[in-house]
Amino acid sequence: MNAPARPKKSFGQHFLHERRYIERIVAAISPRPEDFLVEIGPGEGALTFPLLAAAGKLTAIELDTDLIPRLQAQAAGAGELSIVHADVLKVDFTAMAHRAGMSHLRVAGNLPYYISSPILFHCIEHAAAITDMHFMLQKEVVDRMAAEPGSKVYGRLSVMLQLACRVEPLFDVPPGAFRPPPKVDSSVVRLVPLAADARHDADPARVYAIVKAAFAQRRKTLSNALRQLMDADAIRLADVDPKARAETLAPMDFVRLAKIGEEKAM
Numbered sequence: 001m002n003a004p005a006r007p008k009k010s011f012g013q014h015f016l017h018e019r020r021y022i023e024r025i026v027a028a029i030s031p032r033p034e035d036f037l038v039e040i041g042p043g044e045g046a047l048t049f050p051l052l053a054a055a056g057k058l059t060a061i062e063l064d065t066d067l068i069p070r071l072q073a074q075a076a077g078a079g080e081l082s083i084v085h086a087d088v089l090k091v092d093f094t095a096m097a098h099r100a101g102m103s104h105l106r107v108a109g110n111l112p113y114y115i116s117s118p119i120l121f122h123c124i125e126h127a128a129a130i131t132d133m134h135f136m137l138q139k140e141v142v143d144r145m146a147a148e149p150g151s152k153v154y155g156r157l158s159v160m161l162q163l164a165c166r167v168e169p170l171f172d173v174p175p176g177a178f179r180p181p182p183k184v185d186s187s188v189v190r191l192v193p194l195a196a197d198a199r200h201d202a203d204p205a206r207v208y209a210i211v212k213a214a215f216a217q218r219r220k221t222l223s224n225a226l227r228q229l230m231d232a233d234a235i236r237l238a239d240v241d242p243k244a245r246a247e248t249l250a251p252m253d254f255v256r257l258a259k260i261g262e263e264k265a266m
């Protein structure tokens with residue numbers, strides 16, 4: 001057995017050690033031998049080896065070079081572990097699935113919290129090639145992802161995630177379950193990308209620009225917040241009240257606003 005790795009703050013390393021949470025995560029993922037399962041940030045392998053035992057094979061993406069030899073050593077005889085030494089933000093999940101002759105892959109991970117939002121947005125870009133995602137995140141981030149219109153924490157992350165996925169918060173995990181304990185509570189969430197016929201067909205960059213502008217000044221009315229992008233008449237054309245505030249709009253309202261913007265821009 002290797003001595004435990006010294007966790008590195010710069011890589012957002014908090015290693016999960018409490019068995020009951022590891023078991024709950026693996027049960028939530030419920031891996032099958034036919035899955036193409038990809039783990040982001042295996043660390044010391046807390047989730048990797050139980051997942052490998054259940055699925056028989058696993059691809060793990062790890063940025064910290066120092067952790068790789070120990071993962072490889074522990075994998076001997078445990079199943080087919082393929083370790084990709086890379087920054088997950090540079091990994092093309094769609095190409096990864098296709099290279100393996102698969103249309104879809106499943107993604108899981110106890111994410112490094114310092115880049116959790118970029119990782120979420122990166123995964124959403126590849127949502128069409130992903131069956132589901134199971135992530136450990138800061139509880140506060142999961143609350144924002146799942147928030148409904150009118151909630152204080154409803155914002156950019158809620159709208160962008162909900163336009164791409166069904167967001168299912170699963171359970172909370174206390175700081176003491178990790179080494180070292182993070183300063184915040186954590187939660188496990190399941191994200192299931194929407195089926196092709198349920199996804200919107202607006203330009204994603206345009207939707208993002210509108211959502212970003214609308215929530216940048218959340219106390220302002222939409223006609224004020226979106227002034228640079230569209231006028232009150234265009235907002236009305238999207239069947240949205242220009243005097244409303246962003247926090248009261250449903251995710252699909254932003255899609256309609258983006259589409260009106262697209263038409264006007266043509």
Ligand code: SAM
Nearest residue numbers: 011014015016041042043046063087088110112
């Ligand atoms: N899965 C392990 C566990 O549950 O104990 C470790 C989780 S730890 C919170 C996050 C892991 O992500 C670390 O192993 C860290 O080195 C890795 N990591 C950090 N930044 C990364 C990146 N950009 N790409 C891939 N892995 C990264």
